[in-house]
Amino acid sequence: MSKIVQFENVGLRYGLGPEILQDISFGLEPSSFHFLIGPSGAGKSSLLKLMYLAHRPTRGKVSLFDRNISTLPRKDLPSVRRRIGVVFQEFRLLNHLSAFDNVALPLRVTGLRGAEIKRHVEELLSWVGLKDHLDSRPPTLSGGQQQRVAIARAVIARPQILYADEPTGNVDDRIAARIMHLFEELNKLGTTVVIATHNKAMVRETGHAVMSLEKGRLSLQGNAVSDASQKKGIEVGKVPTRQRKPTV
Amino acid sequence: MLRQSDIYFGQDESGRFLPWLIAFMVYLAALSIAGLFILNGLTQQFGAGIENSMTIQIPVTGSPSRDIARRTEVLQKLQRTSGVISSAHIPVKRVAELLRPWLGEATQSDQLPLPQVIDVAVDRTRGIRSDDIHRLFEDFRPPIVVDDHGEWLSDMVNALRSAEIVAISIVVLTGLATVGTVIFSTRAGLGLQKDTIAVLHFIGAKDDYIARQFAMRAAWLGLKGGIGGLAVALPTLAALRFAIGDLNFGLLPDLNLSSSGWISVALILPCVAIIAHLTARSTVLGSLSEMF
Ligand SMILES: Nc1ncnc2c1ncn2[C@@H]1O[C@H](COP(=O)(O)OP(=O)(O)OP(=O)(O)O)[C@@H](O)[C@H]1O
Numbered sequence: 001m002s003k004i005v006q007f008e009n010v011g012l013r014y015g016l017g018p019e020i021l022q023d024i025s026f027g028l029e030p031s032s033f034h035f036l037i038g039p040s041g042a043g044k045s046s047l048l049k050l051m052y053l054a055h056r057p058t059r060g061k062v063s064l065f066d067r068n069i070s071t072l073p074r075k076d077l078p079s080v081r082r083r084i085g086v087v088f089q090e091f092r093l094l095n096h097l098s099a100f101d102n103v104a105l106p107l108r109v110t111g112l113r114g115a116e117i118k119r120h121v122e123e124l125l126s127w128v129g130l131k132d133h134l135d136s137r138p139p140t141l142s143g144g145q146q147q148r149v150a151i152a153r154a155v156i157a158r159p160q161i162l163y164a165d166e167p168t169g170n171v172d173d174r175i176a177a178r179i180m181h182l183f184e185e186l187n188k189l190g191t192t193v194v195i196a197t198h199n200k201a202m203v204r205e206t207g208h209a210v211m212s213l214e215k216g217r218l219s220l221q222g223n224a225v226s227d228a229s230q231k232k233g234i235e236v237g238k239v240p241t242r243q244r245k246p247t248v
Numbered sequence: 249m250l251r252q253s254d255i256y257f258g259q260d261e262s263g264r265f266l267p268w269l270i271a272f273m274v275y276l277a278a279l280s281i282a283g284l285f286i287l288n289g290l291t292q293q294f295g296a297g298i299e300n301s302m303t304i305q306i307p308v309t310g311s312p313s314r315d316i317a318r319r320t321e322v323l324q325k326l327q328r329t330s331g332v333i334s335s336a337h338i339p340v341k342r343v344a345e346l347l348r349p350w351l352g353e354a355t356q357s358d359q360l361p362l363p364q365v366i367d368v369a370v371d372r373t374r375g376i377r378s379d380d381i382h383r384l385f386e387d388f389r390p391p392i393v394v395d396d397h398g399e400w401l402s403d404m405v406n407a408l409r410s411a412e413i414v415a416i417s418i419v420v421l422t423g424l425a426t427v428g429t430v431i432f433s434t435r436a437g438l439g440l441q442k443d444t445i446a447v448l449h450f451i452g453a454k455d456d457y458i459a460r461q462f463a464m465r466a467a468w469l470g471l472k473g474g475i476g477g478l479a480v481a482l483p484t485l486a487a488l489r490f491a492i493g494d495l496n497f498g499l500l501p502d503l504n505l506s507s508s509g510w511i512s513v514a515l516i517l518p519c520v521a522i523i524a525h526l527t528a529r530s531t532v533l534g535s536l537s538e539m540f
């Protein structure tokens with residue numbers, strides 16, 4: 001099966017600065033679930049940025065859905081990005097729009113309008129426990145509530161890949177567990193999930209595949225609980241993850 | 249109802265200054281366009297008829313029979329002259345009427361010897377000039393007088409045409425200035441909205457989707473400015489018209505703005521909105537095309 005995300009000897013530098021990602025190579029299977037761990041400043045967010053088309057690599061090759069993003073024509077970017085959902089580390093909600101409108105945005109940019117959007121968005125916001133905050137603007141919501149709006153926005157359009165950057169950083173353990181549960185559910189429905197986090201306990205508990213970044217290098221690959229796979233240096237994507245038939 | 253824009257323009261200063269600048273441009277353009285229509289009307293009124301005619305005055309000799317003979321000779325010779333389309337004697341009564349505004353009731357009396365007047369329609373494309381006609385009747389004593397309205401009228405018309413060119417230039421310049429202002433403020437807006445634009449891109453918005461929001465806003469600001477500009481321009485035009493009408497020149501042709509003139513002035517409004525819309529759209533598309 002071909003990889004949904006593929007990195008080959010990728011390097012990234014910001015402007016003329018040092019290379020903050022070096023020689024990154026890995027592949028992700030469709031419908032897999034991965035954690036991306038590493039100390040602050042290791043380059044987790046930067047690696048995600050390459051994966052959600054915020055940057056082009058300075059060297060090497062990044063492929064998404066079997067397409068080389070360095071040679072992807074600009075007009076094709078939106079259609080690729082629509083297959084990707086992102087929960088940003090700092091949420092990046094649009095503060096002048098209501099929670100409802102923020103979550104509706106990925107549907108609206110595809111040209112959808114009206115009643116169908118309304119039903120979908122209200123359903124999803126209820127599901128993340130924000131039924132009573134449809135009209136609230138992000139600045140009036142708590143950090144945890146904003147995070148759930150951001151998560152709802154990332155998943156509303158049923159992306160094939162979901163990236164979440166520190167999605168449990170601002171919430172208590174109970175909500176963190178709920179968010180993790182949501183991601184698990186989406187993964188069961190066929191979504192490839194990549195979560196960048198500091199939360200080692202969460203990584204240990206769930207037993208998903210782990211990519212570890214250290215000073216810009218992917219130093220540890222494999223399943224955090226499977227020592228065998230670490231020793232063999234198995235590519236992340238080849239680690240057996242729960243394979244489920246992707247549903248639409 | 250219009251849904252709120254995805255982009256928050258609240259902190260964008262251009263929302264305040266752009267309508268004022270556009271209002272000023274629209275004001276200038278409205279006056280220029282109105283002026284253009286009035287000038288054009290004048291040119292046409294002057295040009296029509298008189299431009300292709302001359303008048304010949306045959307001074308009276310004191311002997312009515314000689315006067316008639318001279319008049320007949322003139323008419324006959326004119327008929328054979330190439331470039332002359334037609335010629336006609338204007339009855340003395342009519343001449344008196346035409347002169348009454350200047351001479352008053354004196355024209356009624358026989359004391360004042362009125363010349364015989366012949367109206368000549370000419371085809372200037374055949375190169376006929378007042379001198380040619382004058383030369384035909386060189387031996388007349390007292391000599392005839394040939395008035396060529398076309399000559400001084402063509403000077404007049406040329407002056408009017410120059411004024412029209414100035415008016416057109418002002419309209420073009422205000423249009424260019426509007427385009428420049430919209431480009432400038434849209435660029436500034438793009439800078440302010442960098443984060444929102446990035447988010448819209450990440451969730452899969454096409455450049456066109458983003459450009460449309462800037463374009464709608466620019467059109468709205470343009471419309472606001474346009475309404476403001478016209479709101480001042482229309483009373484100005486009405487006041488000018490009133491002032492000129494009050495002067496009551498018998499001599500001056502109609503100075504009123506035609507209905508097509510009023511319509512053209514009103515059309516500035518949709519034009520400015522469309523110009524702002526298209527300019528903002530292409531500015532945004534141009535800037536975004538350089539991004540990843
Ligand atoms: N836009 C940028 N311009 C320049 N340098 C940057 C930029 N973004 C990140 N960096 C640098 O790249 C390195 C990696 O940053 P990154 O945000 O990817 O780390 P991280 O692993 O996500 O950290 P954290 O856990 O604190 O979120 C850091 O040294 C950072 O200073």
Ligand SMILES: [Mg+2]
Pocket residue numbers: 044045046089165
């Ligand atoms: Mg980070």
